[in-house]
Amino acid sequence: MRRVAVIGVGVTKFGKHDRTSSELFAEAAADALADAGLPASAVQALYYGNVVGGETEHQLHTGPQAASILGIPGIPTTRFETACASSHAAFRHAVMEIAAGVSDVVLAGGAERVLNVPTAESTEYFAYASDAVWEQTLGLTFPGVFALIARAHMDKYGTTEEQMAAVAVKNHKHGTKNPKAQFQKEITVEQVLKSAYVADPLKLYDCCPFTDGGAAVVLASEEVARKHRKPVWVLASAAASDWMLMGDKRDLSRVPATERAAAAAYRQAGLSPQDVDVVELHDCFTIAEIIATEGLGLFEPGAGGLAAAKGWTSLGGKIPVNPSGGLKAKGHPIGATGAAQVAEIVTQLRGEAGPRQVEGARTGLAHTLGGNTATVLVSLFGRG
Amino acid sequence: MRRVAVIGVGVTKFGKHDRTSSELFAEAAADALADAGLPASAVQALYYGNVVGGETEHQLHTGPQAASILGIPGIPTTRFETACASSHAAFRHAVMEIAAGVSDVVLAGGAERVLNVPTAESTEYFAYASDAVWEQTLGLTFPGVFALIARAHMDKYGTTEEQMAAVAVKNHKHGTKNPKAQFQKEITVEQVLKSAYVADPLKLYDCCPFTDGGAAVVLASEEVARKHRKPVWVLASAAASDWMLMGDKRDLSRVPATERAAAAAYRQAGLSPQDVDVVELHDCFTIAEIIATEGLGLFEPGAGGLAAAKGWTSLGGKIPVNPSGGLKAKGHPIGATGAAQVAEIVTQLRGEAGPRQVEGARTGLAHTLGGNTATVLVSLFGRG
Numbered sequence: 001m002r003r004v005a006v007i008g009v010g011v012t013k014f015g016k017h018d019r020t021s022s023e024l025f026a027e028a029a030a031d032a033l034a035d036a037g038l039p040a041s042a043v044q045a046l047y048y049g050n051v052v053g054g055e056t057e058h059q060l061h062t063g064p065q066a067a068s069i070l071g072i073p074g075i076p077t078t079r080f081e082t083a084c085a086s087s088h089a090a091f092r093h094a095v096m097e098i099a100a101g102v103s104d105v106v107l108a109g110g111a112e113r114v115l116n117v118p119t120a121e122s123t124e125y126f127a128y129a130s131d132a133v134w135e136q137t138l139g140l141t142f143p144g145v146f147a148l149i150a151r152a153h154m155d156k157y158g159t160t161e162e163q164m165a166a167v168a169v170k171n172h173k174h175g176t177k178n179p180k181a182q183f184q185k186e187i188t189v190e191q192v193l194k195s196a197y198v199a200d201p202l203k204l205y206d207c208c209p210f211t212d213g214g215a216a217v218v219l220a221s222e223e224v225a226r227k228h229r230k231p232v233w234v235l236a237s238a239a240a241s242d243w244m245l246m247g248d249k250r251d252l253s254r255v256p257a258t259e260r261a262a263a264a265a266y267r268q269a270g271l272s273p274q275d276v277d278v279v280e281l282h283d284c285f286t287i288a289e290i291i292a293t294e295g296l297g298l299f300e301p302g303a304g305g306l307a308a309a310k311g312w313t314s315l316g317g318k319i320p321v322n323p324s325g326g327l328k329a330k331g332h333p334i335g336a337t338g339a340a341q342v343a344e345i346v347t348q349l350r351g352e353a354g355p356r357q358v359e360g361a362r363t364g365l366a367h368t369l370g371g372n373t374a375t376v377l378v379s380l381f382g383r384g
Numbered sequence: 385m386r387r388v389a390v391i392g393v394g395v396t397k398f399g400k401h402d403r404t405s406s407e408l409f410a411e412a413a414a415d416a417l418a419d420a421g422l423p424a425s426a427v428q429a430l431y432y433g434n435v436v437g438g439e440t441e442h443q444l445h446t447g448p449q450a451a452s453i454l455g456i457p458g459i460p461t462t463r464f465e466t467a468c469a470s471s472h473a474a475f476r477h478a479v480m481e482i483a484a485g486v487s488d489v490v491l492a493g494g495a496e497r498v499l500n501v502p503t504a505e506s507t508e509y510f511a512y513a514s515d516a517v518w519e520q521t522l523g524l525t526f527p528g529v530f531a532l533i534a535r536a537h538m539d540k541y542g543t544t545e546e547q548m549a550a551v552a553v554k555n556h557k558h559g560t561k562n563p564k565a566q567f568q569k570e571i572t573v574e575q576v577l578k579s580a581y582v583a584d585p586l587k588l589y590d591c592c593p594f595t596d597g598g599a600a601v602v603l604a605s606e607e608v609a610r611k612h613r614k615p616v617w618v619l620a621s622a623a624a625s626d627w628m629l630m631g632d633k634r635d636l637s638r639v640p641a642t643e644r645a646a647a648a649a650y651r652q653a654g655l656s657p658q659d660v661d662v663v664e665l666h667d668c669f670t671i672a673e674i675i676a677t678e679g680l681g682l683f684e685p686g687a688g689g690l691a692a693a694k695g696w697t698s699l700g701g702k703i704p705v706n707p708s709g710g711l712k713a714k715g716h717p718i719g720a721t722g723a724a725q726v727a728e729i730v731t732q733l734r735g736e737a738g739p740r741q742v743e744g745a746r747t748g749l750a751h752t753l754g755g756n757t758a759t760v761l762v763s764l765f766g767r768g
Contacts, residue, residue, distance in 0.1 A: 001484055020517065054438045054512050058520060061467040061513035064625040064758035068632065074644060076623035077759065078473050081463045083445040089462050093477055100385055100484035128438050129445035133404065136442060239460035241430075241448040248452065260458060374448035375461065 001099040004234045005225035006381070008036025008218030009343035014182040014331035016115045017212040021053050021335065022062050024214030025111035026069040028336070032107070032343075036218040036228065040070045043218075044103035046077040047094040049087030049110025050335035055125040056117050070107075081335075083129035083370030084284065086110055087215065088338025088377040092237040094219050095379075104224050109216030110335035122210050126334070129371035131245055142284070143207060145246060145372045147199035150287035152252035154201065156302065159290065161201055163305030165192035167286035168205045170314050171322050175329025177315075177356035182211050182331030206286040211331030215340035230383070232346045235363075236268035237379040244374050253302075257376035258295030258367065265365075265378040266297075273297030276380075277361040278348045279319060280341035282369035283326040289313075292367055293321060296378070315356060323348065323356040338368040338377060349383040385483040388618045389609035390765070392420025392602030393727035398566040398715035400499045401596040405437050405719065406446050408598030409495035410453040412720070416491070416727075420602040420612065424454045427602075428487035430461040431478040433471030433494025434719035439509040440501050454491075465719075467513035467754030468668065470494055471599065472722025472761040476621040478603050479763075488608050493600030494719035506594050510718070513755035515629055526668070527591060529630060529756045531583035534671035536636035538585065540686065543674065545585055547689030549576035551670035552589045554698050555706050559713025561699075561740035566595050566715030590670040595715030599724035614767070616730045619747075620652035621763040628758050637686075641760035642679030642751065649749075649762040650681075657681035660764075661745040662732045663703060664725035666753035667710040673697075676751055677705060680762070699740060707732065707740040722752040722761060733767040 010031025012024050019027075025048065033040055046067050053059045063077030080090040087110030094108035114122045127141045153159045169189055175181040187205060195204035225231035240260035243249055249256075266272055273296060281296065283289035290304035298319050299307045307313055313321035324330045324344040327337060345364035347353050364381045394415025396408050403411075409432065417424055430451050437443045447461030464474040471494025478492035498506045511525045537543045553573055559565040571589060579588035609615035624644035627633055633640075650656055657680060665680065667673035674688035682703050683691045691697055697705035708714045708728040711721060729748035731737050748765045 001486075051444060052438070054436070054509075057516055058512050059516040060435060060465060061628075061755040061758065063466055064755070065515065065628040067625055068628040068758075073625055073627045073632075073758070074640070075625060077466070077625045078477065078623070079465045081444060081465055082447055082461070093462065093480075096477075096480050096484045096486060099486075100480045102385075102480060102483075125438075128442050131449065132441055132443040239462070241451050241457055241459060241461045243457045244445075244449040244452040248457075256458070371445040371448070374445065374452075374457070 002101060003222040004095045004098045005220055005231035006217050006346045007220045007225050007228040007231050008032040009346050010035060011180050011215045011340050011343050012213050013180050014211050014213040014333060020057060021050055021111040021113040022065045022069055024212065025066050025109060025216060028109055028214035029070055029107055029216040032216040032218050038105065038218065040072045042105050043072055043075060043107045045075055045097055045106045047080065047090035047106060047108040048077065049080045049090040049338065051081055051083060051086050051112060052114060052125040056114050082375045084334045085338055085368040085370035085375045085377050086335045088368035091339060091342055092239055092377055095234050095237045098219055098221050104221040106219045107216060108219060109339040111214035112333040112335035113212045114210045115212050119210060134245055143199035143202055146285040146287055147202050148246065149252045150201050153287060153291060156253045159305035161193060162189060163309045164206055164286040165189045166309040167283060167289045168192050168328055170308065171283060171326040171328040174315060174323050174356055175325025178325045178330060181325040181329050182209055183329045202285055208284050208327040208332040211333040213331060213333035213336045215336040215343055217339055217342050230350045232349045233382050235380040235382045236265040238264035238268060239377045242374045246372055255291055255295050255373045257373060258292055261376040261378040262296045265380050269380045271380060275363050276365045278323060278345065278358040278364045279321045280324060280344045281321060281367040283322060283328050284332060288369065296367060320358045323353065323358055341366040341368060342379065345381050349381055386485060387606040388479045388482045389604055389615035390601050390730045391604045391609050391612040391615050392416040393730050394419060395564050395599045395724050395727050396597045397564050398595050398597040398717060404441060405434055405495040405497040406449045406453055408596065409450050409493060409600060412493055412598035413454055413491055413600040416600040416602050422489065422602065424456045426489050427456055427459060427491045429459055429481055429490045431464065431474035431490060431492040432461065433464045433474040433722065435465055435467060435470050435496060436498060436509040440498050466759045468718045469722055469752040469754035469759045469761050470719045472752035475723060475726055476623055476761055479618050479621045482603055482605050488605040490603045491600060492603060493723040495598035496717040496719035497596045498594045499596050503594060518629055527583035527586055530669040530671055531586045532630065533636045534585050537671060537675060540637045543689035545577060546573060547693045548590055548670040549573045550693040551667060551673045552576050552712055554692065555667060555710040555712040558699060558707050558740055559709025562709045562714055565709040565713050566593055567713045586669055592668050592711040592716040595717040597715060597717035597720045599720040599727055601723055601726050614734045616733045617766050619764040619766045620649040622648035622652060623761045626758045630756055639675055639679050639757045641757060642676055645760040645762040646680045649764050653764045655764060659747050660749045662707060662729065662742040662748045663705045664708060664728045665705060665751040667706055667712050668716060672753065680751060704742045707737065707742055725750040725752060726763065729765050733765055
């Protein structure tokens with residue numbers, strides 16, 4: 001297989017937008033192409049992630065739409081949907097296209113628009129990522145799913161609401177250093193603990209927001225990438241799944257799909273968790289970050305809550321997690337999230353992350369989770 | 385790149401079903417695995433196409449759901465959506481995964497369920513594949529899109545309603561030879577011409593039906609495929625797009641995405657249109673078949689209508705098109721259609737198509753179109 005690099009990244013401001021998701025993607029894509037120093041005409045294929053566009057925008061078939069807005073109709077385009085991991089899936093398949101020798105320059109990313117519909121509606125549409133027959137009928141939306149998971153982790157390991165709050169506090173602090181983040185204000189543990197319960201034990205500040213936004217990256221073969229000022233190499237990109245139904249999972253305190261995808265990615269790259277300098281991971285709820293740090297092997301199972309509370313995952317800590325602010329503060333435009341995580345890791349490994357830079361970062365990891373923990377993608381990146 | 389073969393195919397009965405699309409896919413997948421002589425545990429990745437599941441079933445994130453039903457959670461799963469070409473896109477990307485050396489056995493296919501909602505609703509959901517801002521707001525649903533296309537072809541080449549009717553008559557006749565087809569009765573040119581106008585000049589019998597169904601194929605690397613009784617080789621798999629908006633297209637009498645994808649596929653395979661023995665193509669409306677036969681190079685531009693009326697595309701004709709009955713008679717479960725076309729070509733090249741067998745077929749082509757002609761996939765297959 002051929003080596004693959006990321007040579008351009010672009011992310012829109014995250015928050016409320018009055019444009020279509022395809023337009024948001026195109027804005028991010030134009031920035032990514034400018035960053036790569038390539039014209040749109042250099043793109044040989046478009047890999048696009050979007051989740052609830054059918055529901056919130058009445059828009060499917062977004063691949064050729066995005067290509068049309070970019071002025072490059074003609075190229076192969078594909079839309080990917082694996083719930084919140086959609087644009088990370090698009091990214092991974094784009095890596096395979098280049099690795100297989102089919103193309104040399106591929107544009108991958110995604111976008112989402114949800115703030116044009118009421119919150120109750122978005123919540124329902126997000127729940128389409130769980131089982132329609134057995135779960136949605138119970139009213140099991142995602143705050144409920146992750147509340148069950150949090151309770152299982154608390155029961156098994158003694159994880160506390162204060163430890164979960166520490167994740168929110170850290171990511172909000174990181175978010176103040178990211179001009180693209182939806183939330184740019186610090187919060188305190190007390191504020192988190194006093195916020196309203198959404199699904200016990202998760203409170204308002206344990207939950208990431210609904211967000212509009214787009215993100216894109218330009219991938220290139222080694223030959224093309226060598227001409228770029230700062231190529232960041234894709235060392236691995238792996239995916240895994242798990243039982244769809246919550247009722248089929250044996251231990252809600254763990255996410256087997258994360259453990260499987262991480263094991264595959266470390267094996268592909270010949271690396272171990274100790275080699276990773278910076279991590280962007282899927283903190284849709286604070287408990288999700290805690291369990292992800294365990295599943296990725298950064299901490300032992302059950303130690304993730306303590307690690308967060310001790311500041312080990314803060315900028316300047318042992319292993320900085322979500323320097324961008326994460327989904328919690330940066331925002332979670334679901335179809336764009338995976339690509340935005342990849343963009344942050346690339347920015348970090350280039351040493352261009354400004355006030356949120358992880359000093360000396362050479363190896364980075366992006367982790368994105370889809371739905372009720374049934375899909376996970378993990379990619380590893382290295383500089384130079 | 386490594387060679388890739390199809391070693392198993394499975395298609396459900398097409399028509400009305402009272403099961404979810406993931407269950408329909410699983411039925412087809414179980415048949416495809418049995419055909420391949422492999423247990424589900426041999427599958428290393430799942431590539432799944434579905435279009436309007438969010439709308440008709442409130443179900444997204446169908447990759448891990450389908451894997452769960454098959455009892456193989458854990459493997460990477462991805463859902464693809466490129467309008468009606470979704471499972472052909474899933475197939476093409478699965479080919480790349482094996483070609484890249486990532487996996488040796490991949491399951492690809494798709495499913496759709498639309499007959500559980502009223503026809504007016506399905507028509508609206510299908511229209512989500514056109515532009516929400518500029519086209520849906522005009523009431524431009526797909527019968528309207530293809531009526532515009534038909535009128536352009538009639539104006540430019542003198543194509544007649546009788547010639548379009550001949551496509552419907554042929555495909556209904558072929559459908560009587562396919563036990564899986566939704567419609568299994570012959571019709572006459574007179575019946576077509578006397579049927580009600582849906583969108584002038586297209587009448588009821590010029591349109592394919594709404595359909596529930598699933599289709600799946602098992603792809604394998606050369607090493608695995610060599611052990612199979614009758615591997616069918618993927619000689620090429622190509623995709624192309626076009627301007628999304630009807631108003632941006634210069635000549636509605638042609639489908640540039642078909643011409644681009646076909647050119648790429650012929651080039652990959654080192655073949656020309658004259659080498660093809662059997663074709664499954666996207667006849668969502670009779671005019672779509674006529675233009676596809678031209679775009680694929682089987683006939684000169686403008687000669688497709690005459691070719692259909694002369695019987696050149698019938699079983700026993702110069703180049704049999706849609707021996708399965710096509711979308712017109714076999715049915716069009718949109719997320720399953722591309723994979724079902726691939727399954728038919730594989731069955732033909734194995735010489736196992738029974739009463740609809742194209743005698744001596746050695747090279748076959750599958751063509752699937754998405755949306756308002758903005759996405760097309762073309763794959764070429766060879767036996768032995």
